[in-house]
Amino acid sequence: MSLLRDYAAAIAQPTLPLHLQDGSGARFDEVVGPDGALRPAWKGMAAIAVELTPAELERIDIEITTLLADDGVTYGNPQAGAQPWRLDPMPLVVDAATWARLEVGLAQRAELLNAILADIYGEQRLLSEGIVPAAVVFGHAGFTRPVARTTGFDPHPLVLSSTDLGRDAAGEWHVLSDRVQAPSGLGYAMANRRVLSRVLPELYEQAGLHRMEPYFSAVRSALLQAAPVGVEDPRVVVMSPGTLSETAYDQAFIANILGFPLVQGEDLVVQDGWVWMKPAGFPQVAPHERVDVILRRVDAEWCDPLELRAGSKLGVAGLTEAVRRGRVRLVNGLGAGVLENPGLMPYMPAICERLLGEQLRLPSVPTRWCGDQDQRAEVLETLATEPDAIIIRRIDGSAADLAALASDTLSRLILAEPHRYVGQERLPLSQVPSWGDAGRASGRANPSQVALRGFTVRDGSIYRPLVGGLATLVNDRKEAPSTKDVWVLKGTPADPDQGIVEVTALPLTRAVPVLSPRAVEDLFWSGRYAERAEDLVRLVITASTHAEQLDYGPTTGGGAALRALIGSLQRLCGTRWLDSDLELRSLLLDADRAGSAAHSLERLRDTLEGVRDQMSGDTWRAFGSTDRAMRAMRASRRPQIAESASRMLGGILSLQGVTANMMRDDGWHAIEAGRHLERAMQVCTLLAATATQSLGVGTDRAVLGGVLMAAESSVTHRRRFRGSVRVADVLELLVADPDNPRSIAFCLARLRDHLSQLAGSTGSTRPERLLEHLEEDVAAADIAALAVSVEGRRPQLEDFLAGTHSHLYRLGDAIVHLHFAAGPQPQPMLLAEITGLRV
Incomplete structure (x- = not known):
């Protein structure tokens, strides 16, 4: 049974149960045309694609799940924590001609967003000329006043952007939303491609699609070019809100593939108007630790606890002032969030003609801003008569926030604060075959609505869209969304991948890697x-x-x-x-x-x-x-x-x-120091629980045999002591033997080696002094005396192990305090505590 052939037959016959019957009318199908034949994008792969059976697709789906888990691809859910990333085995395929039209629209959209951003924080012509109502901009939470109308504002503030798109019933693309505050998903798109190319190698090779790798080179080049004027060897970092972020994997993937450090707010500090990486010896800093470009994944309001959000621990105190002085470049800038504003959508055609002198190529989903009396009346009428045909959104919130509210409640909210709401037509999104839970249960592909996220980067003087993207199946699930890889076919085999012949050349210099105290502690x-x-x-x-x-x-x-x-x-x-x-x-x-x-x-x-x-x-x-x-x-x-x-x-x-x-840097030495400290503590605990009591020769022999097995020292003991298990011999092997990797003495020696390599070690620090004293105690231990039993117990061994474990515990605390504590934690500033401040 051919899964794709059955899907095509069912889509061509709306009476079959497979067809979407949700009252929304006809939908554009991305695979099957109105005549039931495969669309051009799929025809070249038909010989292989139509041979996919439900059994084979189920096997592929299991392989996808395994590979995603092995790569650690997750999506954070605020309620449930990290969830497995979901990838549908059937890609979204787009032919070259269709993509060419979409690519032009995406490039124009990015250029237009850049122009809007520069105008809103600069001359504000759109506001002064009445093209955009002031309440749309100033009423949006993303408008960042501290960077408005400043001389240091960047004329090209938008470096990266993403746009969510959907097709209507006629197959025309519409913009659903813009993502410019901290556009995510590029890492997930690459993860999807890596996995799908491995589980569908024949289909992947035959398709002749654009590879994604060259695009990441363009992104890296764009970030280096974004450095402030005069910086010859820029340092770029990726600033993350931390591992609890919904898109933590995406942030880490981008940092990894671009070769830039992944940092958190606590890893950075502003001194003398510049941004620096905190070194292990902070507050001293070195010139090579200055940060010139920050690819931020932290929303603007959390970026600076001094000027933007008091008490934020995700940002860097003083970052806004460093931006105003032009000493650090944020990608994207602090005020970019104002563009994620559906209230701008009704005015986009007029904005495009005013700022670019062009007609808008990618229309937005029909949207009405309720701050305008006529548009508000249309929204309220539709809400009263056809509530399922409209989606109500706050201009700075998601549609999901209001989805459960009744129509009359929504009407009251709109009338109370009309400028804060928009009404958007519910677009009948195109559909694609998907596997998922329903497919596994029914043994067939089922149609699902799909949205496409496109990505754009400023490459030199132009905006370059990614040839591809991230497709998401639209559903009401609260877990990680189910996604599809996006395959854009080449017009000819000779077309360069991503249309990039050569990435903009930049001077190549050797970067000096720096790890923050937080990273070394992790x-x-x-x-x-x-x-x-x-x-x-x-x-x-x-x-x-x-x-x-x-x-x-x-x-x-x-x-x-x-x-x-x-x-x-x-x-x-x-x-x-x-x-x-x-x-x-x-x-x-x-x-x-x-x-x-x-x-x-x-x-x-x-x-x-x-x-x-x-x-x-x-x-x-x-x-x-x-x-x-x-x-x-x-x-x-x-x-x-x-x-x-x-x-x-x-x-x-x-x-x-x-x-x-790993490279033998502070990070590797920290791992090995932690490993040997913990091993020494574990040996103390094991011996304290098993060797401090004497239960008789036969029982002691059995217990000590288990100890040797648990300590991975049985083979060494048999070869050295010819099988005879005595307490003194076991203690010699696990406490004092300098050549046994499982002995306390060996662990302390390795700990000394690694500790001495950490920045901040001088030979006389408290951790080094504690370690030296501990090594002396272990070296001076009388193994024969420790093995002596008195009335069924070994009191000297008990005291020795308890003292050693306690000493190791203090040593661990001293290491953390010296090497990883980068100054006191940020504290909220209270106005009453600040003297001499004029309000």
């Missing part, structure tokens, strides 16, 4: 969480192995060894279950249980999200392995705990391979 904790997860999973594997051995019959000391190992786990994570199987399962899977493997992996993922631009893509494949192992364990009624834990361990260990290939 990496330090990632090393700790990775080690914590690894050591706990090893302990669970060892305990589970002992439990399985007991199931096959009693073993000498086996029960005591199991209790000791579980006791060690419970020292780390507390006690939740008395049943050993349930307890071990909980220790692996319960993310809300502090110290569990799932909890540590969740924290590890969070810390690495904050430095995603520093990490290889293989990092997220490691998480994909652990996630699949945990899902399989949850789904199994009688899981093999040791087997599932081993698969989790494989994913965790692969992270070590990822970090092994």
